[in-house]
Amino acid sequence: MPPGVKLVFVGEAVGDESARCGHYYSHASNSFWDDLHASGLTPELLGPEQDTELPRYGIGLTDVVKDLTNSQVNWRVYLDEAWAQRVDDLRKRILAVRPRFVCFNSYGIASRTVQRHPLFGRLMVSFAGADAWAVPDSSWLARSHRPKRLEILKRLADRLTPASASAPPCGG
Numbered sequence: 001m002p003p004g005v006k007l008v009f010v011g012e013a014v015g016d017e018s019a020r021c022g023h024y025y026s027h028a029s030n031s032f033w034d035d036l037h038a039s040g041l042t043p044e045l046l047g048p049e050q051d052t053e054l055p056r057y058g059i060g061l062t063d064v065v066k067d068l069t070n071s072q073v074n075w076r077v078y079l080d081e082a083w084a085q086r087v088d089d090l091r092k093r094i095l096a097v098r099p100r101f102v103c104f105n106s107y108g109i110a111s112r113t114v115q116r117h118p119l120f121g122r123l124m125v126s127f128a129g130a131d132a133w134a135v136p137d138s139s140w141l142a143r144s145h146r147p148k149r150l151e152i153l154k155r156l157a158d159r160l161t162p163a164s165a166s167a168p169p170c171g172g
Contacts, residue, residue: 001060001093006160007041007101008060008094008130012109023048024061029140031149032105039153041160058160060097064090064113087113094128103133103156106142110134121152 001008011024018026025032026048037045042057051061064086090113094102104110111117114127123132135152136145 001097002055003097005055005060005097005099006058008099009103009105011063011105012065024051030138032138035138035153039150040157062093091128099130102127102130106137120148
C-alpha cells in the first residue's frame with residue numbers, strides 16, 4: 001500500500017480465485033467492486049484487474065494473513081501467539097501508510113483483530129491510529145447482509161468526502 005491512502009480495507013486472507021488471478025476480490029460472486037462504486041467510494045465501477053488504481057481514490061487493500069489463501073487458513077492461524085504476530089504485522093503495515101480509516105471486511109476478522117463482538121459500522125476502538133470500521137463480508141455467502149454493507153460504506157464515503165469538499169465556491 002502506498003502512503004497517502006485514507007482508507008484501508010482489511011480482509012482475512014486472499015481468496016483462492018484472487019490468488020489465482022493475482023487481483024483482490026476476483027471471484028465473480030464477490031460484490032466488493034460493485035459495492036465500492038454503489039457507495040460512492042469510487043466514482044466509476046472498477047474491477048479486480050484495476051485493484052492497483054485504488055490508491056488514486058485514497059483506498060488501500062491488505063489482509064491479516066499474507067502467506068496463505070482463504071482455503072489454506074485453518075485453526076492453527078488463530079492460535080494466540082501466531083495470531084498476535086499477524087495482527088502486529090498488520091498494525092505495522094497500517095502505521096506505515098497512516099490512513100484515517102481502517103475497514104474490516106467481515107465480522108469475523110473485526111472480532112478476531114480489534115474488538116470482540118463488534119457491531120457493524122464504526123467501532124468503538126481505533127486500530128493503528130485509524131478509526132476502525134467493520135462491514136459484512138462481500139462474499140456471496142453474506143449476500144443477505146449486502147443492504148447493511150452498502151449503508152455502512154455510504155456512511156464511510158461521506159466521512160471521506162465531506163459535503164464542503166463538493167460544494168461550489170461562494171458566488172459560483
